[in-house]
Amino acid sequence: MNNFTKSEPxxxxxxxxxxxxxxxxxWFALVAFVGLPSAGAWCAFLLLSEVLxxxxxxxxxxxxxxxxDHLRSDLPAPPLAMCWGNSIVREGIDAAIVENQAPxxxxxxxxxxxxxxxxxxxxxxxxxxxxxxxxxxxxxxWGTRLKEPDIGKMHAYGLARFPRDxxxxxxxEQFPGLDSESWAALRADTNEHLIFFRRAPLDGLDYxxxxxxxxxxxxxxxxxxxxxxxxxxxIGGERLARHVEVIQEEVQAFLNSExxxxxxxxxxxxxxxxxxGSEPVFLLLPVHPLLQDFTEDLxxxxxxxxxxxxxxxxxxxxxxxxxxxxxxADAVHPNAEGRATLSRFLGTVLNGRTR
Amino acid sequence: MLFQSFEFLLLLLVVLGLLHVLRRRASQHSMLLAAxxxxxxWWDVRFLFLLLLSTVVDYTAALGINGVRLNWRQRWRMSxxxxxxxxxxxxxxxxxxxEAWHTSSLTAFEWRPTWNGWREVLGMVMxxxxxxxxxYEVYQHLAPSARRTAFLVTSLATNLGILGAFKYGNFFLDNxxxxxxxxxxxxxxxxxxxxxxxxxxxxxxxxxSYTIDVxxxxxxxERSLLRVALYVAYFPQLVAGPILRPQQFLxxxxxPWTLEAANLQSGFHLxxxxxxxxxxxxxxxxxxxxAILGNPQGQPSLLVIFATLLFAxxxxxxxxxxxxxxxxxxxxxxxEIPLNFNYPYFSTSIIEFWRRWHISLxxxxxxxxxxxxxxxxxxxxxxxxxxxITMILGGLWHGAxxxxxLWGAYQGVLLCLNRILRAFVERVPGLQRFLESRFGxxxxxxxxxxxVMLGWLIFRxxxxxxxxxxxxxxxxxxGRLQATALxxxxxxxxxxxxxxxxxxxxxxxxxxxxRWPELLDATPKPILAIxxxxxxxxxxxxxxxxxxxxxxxxx
Numbered sequence: 001m002n003n004f005t006k007s008e009p010x011x012x013x014x015x016x017x018x019x020x021x022x023x024x025x026x027w028f029a030l031v032a033f034v035g036l037p038s039a040g041a042w043c044a045f046l047l048l049s050e051v052l053x054x055x056x057x058x059x060x061x062x063x064x065x066x067x068x069d070h071l072r073s074d075l076p077a078p079p080l081a082m083c084w085g086n087s088i089v090r091e092g093i094d095a096a097i098v099e100n101q102a103p104x105x106x107x108x109x110x111x112x113x114x115x116x117x118x119x120x121x122x123x124x125x126x127x128x129x130x131x132x133x134x135x136x137x138x139x140x141x142w143g144t145r146l147k148e149p150d151i152g153k154m155h156a157y158g159l160a161r162f163p164r165d166x167x168x169x170x171x172x173e174q175f176p177g178l179d180s181e182s183w184a185a186l187r188a189d190t191n192e193h194l195i196f197f198r199r200a201p202l203d204g205l206d207y208x209x210x211x212x213x214x215x216x217x218x219x220x221x222x223x224x225x226x227x228x229x230x231x232x233x234x235i236g237g238e239r240l241a242r243h244v245e246v247i248q249e250e251v252q253a254f255l256n257s258e259x260x261x262x263x264x265x266x267x268x269x270x271x272x273x274x275x276x277g278s279e280p281v282f283l284l285l286p287v288h289p290l291l292q293d294f295t296e297d298l299x300x301x302x303x304x305x306x307x308x309x310x311x312x313x314x315x316x317x318x319x320x321x322x323x324x325x326x327x328x329a330d331a332v333h334p335n336a337e338g339r340a341t342l343s344r345f346l347g348t349v350l351n352g353r354t355r
Numbered sequence: 356m357l358f359q360s361f362e363f364l365l366l367l368l369v370v371l372g373l374l375h376v377l378r379r380r381a382s383q384h385s386m387l388l389a390a391x392x393x394x395x396x397w398w399d400v401r402f403l404f405l406l407l408l409s410t411v412v413d414y415t416a417a418l419g420i421n422g423v424r425l426n427w428r429q430r431w432r433m434s435x436x437x438x439x440x441x442x443x444x445x446x447x448x449x450x451x452x453x454e455a456w457h458t459s460s461l462t463a464f465e466w467r468p469t470w471n472g473w474r475e476v477l478g479m480v481m482x483x484x485x486x487x488x489x490x491y492e493v494y495q496h497l498a499p500s501a502r503r504t505a506f507l508v509t510s511l512a513t514n515l516g517i518l519g520a521f522k523y524g525n526f527f528l529d530n531x532x533x534x535x536x537x538x539x540x541x542x543x544x545x546x547x548x549x550x551x552x553x554x555x556x557x558x559x560x561x562x563x564s565y566t567i568d569v570x571x572x573x574x575x576x577e578r579s580l581l582r583v584a585l586y587v588a589y590f591p592q593l594v595a596g597p598i599l600r601p602q603q604f605l606x607x608x609x610x611p612w613t614l615e616a617a618n619l620q621s622g623f624h625l626x627x628x629x630x631x632x633x634x635x636x637x638x639x640x641x642x643x644x645x646a647i648l649g650n651p652q653g654q655p656s657l658l659v660i661f662a663t664l665l666f667a668x669x670x671x672x673x674x675x676x677x678x679x680x681x682x683x684x685x686x687x688x689x690x691e692i693p694l695n696f697n698y699p700y701f702s703t704s705i706i707e708f709w710r711r712w713h714i715s716l717x718x719x720x721x722x723x724x725x726x727x728x729x730x731x732x733x734x735x736x737x738x739x740x741x742x743x744i745t746m747i748l749g750g751l752w753h754g755a756x757x758x759x760x761l762w763g764a765y766q767g768v769l770l771c772l773n774r775i776l777r778a779f780v781e782r783v784p785g786l787q788r789f790l791e792s793r794f795g796x797x798x799x800x801x802x803x804x805x806x807v808m809l810g811w812l813i814f815r816x817x818x819x820x821x822x823x824x825x826x827x828x829x830x831x832x833x834g835r836l837q838a839t840a841l842x843x844x845x846x847x848x849x850x851x852x853x854x855x856x857x858x859x860x861x862x863x864x865x866x867x868x869x870r871w872p873e874l875l876d877a878t879p880k881p882i883l884a885i886x887x888x889x890x891x892x893x894x895x896x897x898x899x900x901x902x903x904x905x906x907x908x909x910x
Contacts, residue, residue: 025616040891202846
């Protein structure tokens, strides 16, 4: 160890320029060191905001951005039913079948992967601004569970300008599912959202590649508002059993947490929808027979709760026991058969409620 | 304050501007010292008391060792500084002090002891302002040799005391409690919830080398308090090294610093390379490393090996990136800081690895620990014992945790084995020729790299069950190819792999062809302008979501 040397190669010493630089050369150098990389960063920002995000998108979160754009474009003529929910709604409702079952109605499916009621709170004013006749809220028996806020999603909602449609008096306290960080992300300005998504084009490319490679991704359905389903195959056997297990664990964790923050949200949503002259439709989504016993109490409690909320105006459509096991692609999502059945069920609910 | 933050860029520009404008040496030093205190205080202003305390004690001790007596004016100045240190140490809630002058709301502490009244405040102030001058007077009445020793011991005790209290206090108490439990006693020891001050291990070692060198007669004690204070707190290398020796820095303070365009450019290139290492490589792989090595149980071998490789790259790019930035900034000021990393992953033996990795620490340990213990002068068994002690303490320097002790012991054993093997090979000419051939060199590199990687696992994984699982997965390949879900999204592994490949290519080029900062220095200006622009673009896309602190800040 006493052989240690400092190994300082001569090459790493500063160049020994004997010409003392003038002040202006130093200032010029400093300006170049700061200015040129800053200019590069600024161009990278412009490239991101003007080219990459509009063309490549945000990957999995791009549907949120596209929904914002869609709600500002020409929508079908009323009466329009806007269907909101998580991936079960996305996979389980085909608007064309709904319209077929409820003549005169137009329907759109705004289902988003892993969406919870907080996200509906965020998006609702933009939806109500387009004067829908009905807002269908798809709920699982554990639908009042508020997830840990996803900062990426909050930035996506912010980038899609959803908060701009909020009434002036909306504060963080009205969102039991948001913490300070997610609130700040939601309320950040557009440049901050864009900077947050500076690596999103990579996600976009990854998403497109997976759509191309994996067989169970039917189509790139980010812009699809009628039948945005993606799943093409059903699972069974051990994989299905494992999926059921995972869902049970999730629900059990929710029950154990005794988190009741989400229970106030349906009333809040219903009040907002009614005050905008629209009708709330609480659609209790189908439950796989393997999960029905486990979720029965939870579902019944939710049914009673939304019944009470809808008693001031609104509809409760309970589809929890609507589908057989064969109508599911996995433990929660309907397959083509289930989609057709659920869509017809919703159409039947809407039929005759034309405004 | 982090190097990769906007506020640091502002600070640096202000310092460079002022350095250019201020021509007097003392003004430059005062400004640099103020900037250094702003830099450190940005993290937590209260911990400046450690820097102040260390400065005053080492300045006084070094002069005392040299037999220089402080005059009353100097003593008065010391007391004022110690008083300031005392107040900072109290963690005073300044608004309450200014508004009501009552101390019941002195709750700005993040460590547990609470100060309940003015008596404690007064006691702390008295301790800081009176104990030092009292001891100083006592030492003046000792015989010269005893006085020299007393000053040295005071300096070492202060610095090691600071390190012991803030870094090893919890470790000691926890282990004492555990030991008591093992003996069947339930000891209720006081909790010591103290924050680990950033960079404490670096600046305490640096200041100790100053008084030790003065004591050894290798250095004259510095008469200027300002210069000693700047040596202790020089901000480019304050919180993560390299550990500067007084001989490397103090001479540079005897002449005014002037900005030169060539130094500015060369320093900027070095700092830019360091920034890219940190932001584009180290931070890109940190998520994967945390996800896998944070929970290695049940992970397939392939993933553990991949994560270990990533961690090796991460810790190198993080630490050497910091050093490059520190050296680059100092070079911009016109002062050269010595090299701290010299391509350690191209080492072909463990001895060589330690000559190339964290050079300032390994040379510090050699000069102030290994050689005073006897080095290799007292026979083989003492040499190996000294090596082991040095490396175990070197491991403990990294953190108050048993895995660092184990890592140090592991490195110590490897160094001993390396010496034994080297002695054996020297006696077998055929084997020596083979090991010096191309294939032999490649073989030595493979073995060294494997052993270094194994060491990084011990370094990174802190819990024993996790470490056992990780080591097993690393050493015994299980053949599993299916990775478990890490919850990092799809692009994180691809980005990590990309960072690994880019690092391997650039690092190999830098080692075998030309160092990147030098290549940039020699690049024509128009091409440099385009490169700066492109690097700005790359940094925009590659910048991590949050500015991650440098790993070595925690040491």
